[in-house]
Amino acid sequence: MMQSEIPASRRSCLYECRVMHERFFPRHHRFSYGAFWFYLDLDELPSLSQSQHLLGIRSVYPYQFRQSDHLNLGSHAPDGLKERVRYWLGKHGVETADTDCVCLLTLPRVFGYVFNPVSFYFVSKADGTPVVAIAEVGNTYGEQKPYLVPVESHSRGTQINRFHVQVPKLFYVSPFSPLDWHFDFRLRTPGPRLAISVDNIHAEKQTALATRLTGLRRPLTDWHLLRLSFRYPLVTLRVIALIHWQALRLWSKRVPWFRKNDRQDEQQGVLRPHTSMLNRIPVAKALPLNPP
Numbered sequence: 001m002m003q004s005e006i007p008a009s010r011r012s013c014l015y016e017c018r019v020m021h022e023r024f025f026p027r028h029h030r031f032s033y034g035a036f037w038f039y040l041d042l043d044e045l046p047s048l049s050q051s052q053h054l055l056g057i058r059s060v061y062p063y064q065f066r067q068s069d070h071l072n073l074g075s076h077a078p079d080g081l082k083e084r085v086r087y088w089l090g091k092h093g094v095e096t097a098d099t100d101c102v103c104l105l106t107l108p109r110v111f112g113y114v115f116n117p118v119s120f121y122f123v124s125k126a127d128g129t130p131v132v133a134i135a136e137v138g139n140t141y142g143e144q145k146p147y148l149v150p151v152e153s154h155s156r157g158t159q160i161n162r163f164h165v166q167v168p169k170l171f172y173v174s175p176f177s178p179l180d181w182h183f184d185f186r187l188r189t190p191g192p193r194l195a196i197s198v199d200n201i202h203a204e205k206q207t208a209l210a211t212r213l214t215g216l217r218r219p220l221t222d223w224h225l226l227r228l229s230f231r232y233p234l235v236t237l238r239v240i241a242l243i244h245w246q247a248l249r250l251w252s253k254r255v256p257w258f259r260k261n262d263r264q265d266e267q268q269g270v271l272r273p274h275t276s277m278l279n280r281i282p283v284a285k286a287l288p289l290n291p292p
Contacts, residue, residue, distance in 0.1 A: 011041040011103055012048060014224055015194045017215030021246070023176075025208040027253045033242055035235050036228040037215065039190055040065060042082040042102045054225050055108065063225065064109040070119060071136060071146060072271050085121055089132065092148050099126045105190060110236045115140070117239065118198065122189055133163040135185050135198070137173060140243065141260065144271040145171040149185045161189035166201065170268045175247070176255045179266045181208060192217050 020032040038055075040048070045065070049057035056064045067081035077084050081104075086096045106119035121134040133149040149163040166184045169177070177200055184207075186197040193216060200209035218224045232238065251257070261276055270277065 010044060010220075011039070011101065012044045013039050013220050014218040014228060015039055015105070015190065015215035016218050016228060017194060017213055020210075020212040020214075022210045023208065023250075023255075024210070025202055025206070027250070027255050029246075029250060029253065029255075031242075031246060033238075035232050035239065036218075037105055037194075037213075038063075038065070038108055038220070039217075040104050040106070042080075042085075042104060048220070052220070052225075053222050054229075055220075060112070062111060062229070064112070065106075066109060066114075069109070069114055069116075070104070070106070070144075072144065085123065085134065088134070088146060089123070089148075094132050094148070096123060096131065097125075100124065100131060101126065101128075103190070105194075105196075107236050107239065110234055113236055115236050115240045117243070120187060120196065122187075124189070130161050130163070130189055133185075133187050135183070135187075137171060137183075139171070139173050140240070141172070141274040142272055143172070143274055145269050146271070147183060147185065149187055161191075163187040169200070170266055171270065172258075172260050172267055175257050175259070176250050177209065178202075178258055179263055190217070 015037045017035050017037055018032060019035060021030065023029040045057050045067075048055060052061075054062050070081055071084045071088060073084055073088060077087050082102045085102050086100075089096055101124045103122045103124075104119060105122070107114065107116050116136070116138045118138065119136045121136065123131040123133065125131060130151050132151060135147045135149055136144055137147065138144050147165065147167055149165045152160055152162045152164050164186050166182050169181050169183050170179060172179065180203060182201040184197075184199040184201050186199075188195045194214060196213040198211045198213075199207045202208040218228070229235075260274070264277055267277065
């Protein structure tokens, strides 16, 4: 499908991004890199699978999106990802409707390999009114943890296209970040530009690690996907390689290291828990739906 043939109502697109990480505590460390993210309206998945030659939904393509890669709530949850989002939100007191739109900002599988440090769900009503967002954080052990990010309000109570929450992390993300830090999520509904902020707040209520994801919207066409693939090749492999390279640099700076198996009772609300957790703590503690 050529760019001119994209339906005007289509929400799904690409974002050409810049990712910046800056650590302030206990050692200063900063780096940034370019990449691109997929922004997928979950209701548009069937039509996308028919119109794209590089992106597959069920079959093997250079880029593949699998709903099973996200929000793994167990056998008791619905099969479809949009239904699982609504199910999880309902467990957290957020009522949604079938007509609500759920868009996911994420990295797909690239030649079968996937790794997402974090994916973001943006839920809105059919008229575009924002409802809520979810930050689905992942780690290199294959674990996930979703965090509810409510809509901000003006002083008069009117909603705006921004979401914010500060919440205990209670999840092993990096060996250089302790469990008792907090996440500070500040999101905007994606539009022509993308602006996402995720900070790690340490015990003294100051920012220990700042992350910024900024980008420009690009149409989801074969041409733009091919162009971005040449500019940022093997994007998921590149992300995981950069994570390990920066971890080596942090280790060389003698940043304190925290083991995965330490303080497992504080690793709460974990989806797809690693086998080391299942062997040491009861499954009932590994799989609760953790309130924000």
